[in-house]
Amino acid sequence: MAPDFQALDLDGKNISLSDYRGQAVLLHITNIENPLCRECEHALNAQTSQLSLLAEKHPDIKIVTLNIRKNVYSKDGQTLAGEWWEINVTWPWIEDYSPYPITSKYIDYSTLEGGLANPTLILIDREGAVAGLYHVYQLGKGEIDGIQSAESLYSDLERIERGDTLDFGGLASQTKINYLGMFVLGIVTSLSPCSVALLLAMFSYVMTARRKEEYLKKSASASKEGFMIGVAFTLGMAAVFFVVGLFLSDIGVFIRQARFFDLAAGFLMIILGINIIKPIGEIIEPVRSRLSLSRGSADALAGETAPVKKGIMERLVHFSIGLFQYSAFIGAFALGVFFALGWAPCAVSLVFPVLIWLVSQNVTALGGGMMLFVFGVGHGVPVIPIATFSRAVCGQIGEKYMAAGKYVTKIFGLAVIVIGLVYAARYFGFKMW
Numbered sequence: 001m002a003p004d005f006q007a008l009d010l011d012g013k014n015i016s017l018s019d020y021r022g023q024a025v026l027l028h029i030t031n032i033e034n035p036l037c038r039e040c041e042h043a044l045n046a047q048t049s050q051l052s053l054l055a056e057k058h059p060d061i062k063i064v065t066l067n068i069r070k071n072v073y074s075k076d077g078q079t080l081a082g083e084w085w086e087i088n089v090t091w092p093w094i095e096d097y098s099p100y101p102i103t104s105k106y107i108d109y110s111t112l113e114g115g116l117a118n119p120t121l122i123l124i125d126r127e128g129a130v131a132g133l134y135h136v137y138q139l140g141k142g143e144i145d146g147i148q149s150a151e152s153l154y155s156d157l158e159r160i161e162r163g164d165t166l167d168f169g170g171l172a173s174q175t176k177i178n179y180l181g182m183f184v185l186g187i188v189t190s191l192s193p194c195s196v197a198l199l200l201a202m203f204s205y206v207m208t209a210r211r212k213e214e215y216l217k218k219s220a221s222a223s224k225e226g227f228m229i230g231v232a233f234t235l236g237m238a239a240v241f242f243v244v245g246l247f248l249s250d251i252g253v254f255i256r257q258a259r260f261f262d263l264a265a266g267f268l269m270i271i272l273g274i275n276i277i278k279p280i281g282e283i284i285e286p287v288r289s290r291l292s293l294s295r296g297s298a299d300a301l302a303g304e305t306a307p308v309k310k311g312i313m314e315r316l317v318h319f320s321i322g323l324f325q326y327s328a329f330i331g332a333f334a335l336g337v338f339f340a341l342g343w344a345p346c347a348v349s350l351v352f353p354v355l356i357w358l359v360s361q362n363v364t365a366l367g368g369g370m371m372l373f374v375f376g377v378g379h380g381v382p383v384i385p386i387a388t389f390s391r392a393v394c395g396q397i398g399e400k401y402m403a404a405g406k407y408v409t410k411i412f413g414l415a416v417i418v419i420g421l422v423y424a425a426r427y428f429g430f431k432m433w
Helices: 041-057 077-085 103-110 150-162 179-190 193-216 220-255 261-277 280-294 312-324 328-341 345-359 365-379 383-388 391-427
Strands: 006-008 014-016 025-030 062-069 093-097 120-124 130-135
Touching (some): 006 093, 025 041, 041 077, 041 150, 062 077, 062 103, 077 093, 130 150, 179 345, 179 365, 220 328, 220 383, 261 345, 345 365, 345 391
Parallel strands (some): 062 093
Antiparallel strands (some): 025 120, 120 130
């Protein structure tokens, strides 16, 4: 079934897809605003003109336009179509602003291979099911199904009215959100040795500062409180990922339209994969050392050593400890937020491939936020046992995590390189999924 929606059109009328039940509907998804996609202008002009001709010749045909609006300061698409192309729009026209609550429901239909088809035509039958689909044009790829004439669209809608089966002019993208997969990815990325080491150091510092005697002994109350603190820390970290997911998914549909997205994403993921297996800094260190030696003693530092200032992470940890005086859970939640924002540099290579992958997916802003939230929860898995048990047990857990991480992260790095190669291959026309 086509997703239902309710919205006000530019004439102030309340439009609902369910109101058209019993009639065939042509849903027109486009992006007409200022500044306009110049490459898409011919397709936008021609297709809207054909819809105007269709509405003029057959006033009983039901057409609804959903216009994606990124620029809130632009004139509406209906007005611009009249001013730029002298098109008379007589059908319901709805402006959909960020975070695109209406058009996001149709993202599986309006996108093709990760990019927005602008415009897209969706044919909906009398029962409210999608019966036909045309991806008219896509930035960087040109015409996909091409401009659909008023006559051909009228013929399609007539067939739908008679109940005839209409073959798809395009293919709907059926991207499924796999929350379990994101949770597992979170666990895998948490196995980075530097992440576990930093977590151990931070929690040892926080818990010792808060309640040294109870932390050193394994009491039931200390373990229970430690468990709750670990959960609060994990939720704080996941909350940051949720916000990042909202942002990336919101802009992803437009980033994917970039001509070199697949190539750039593939190249970056290959670099990140190499860095996961062996940090690039270590690879270039011999060259850097030789260059340093060639300079001689000219670069040697003289004079007194400047006093060491506290780093931002240390300051944030102290701030979180201050919150512990009022509530251990609020303090742990804040610490989780700060940890996610000021992550160890070596963990960036593990997380960035996940972010790049999310940008390439056809998911709504909320869906993307939830995916990264689950990823953040998975990444916080080692925090809970570390916070729950005594320091001795924490050390043993940390050692096991780090031992496993040495192998798992290398395998993950190889997987990232392979995915990067697949992305790059897509740019050259080899579609592997």
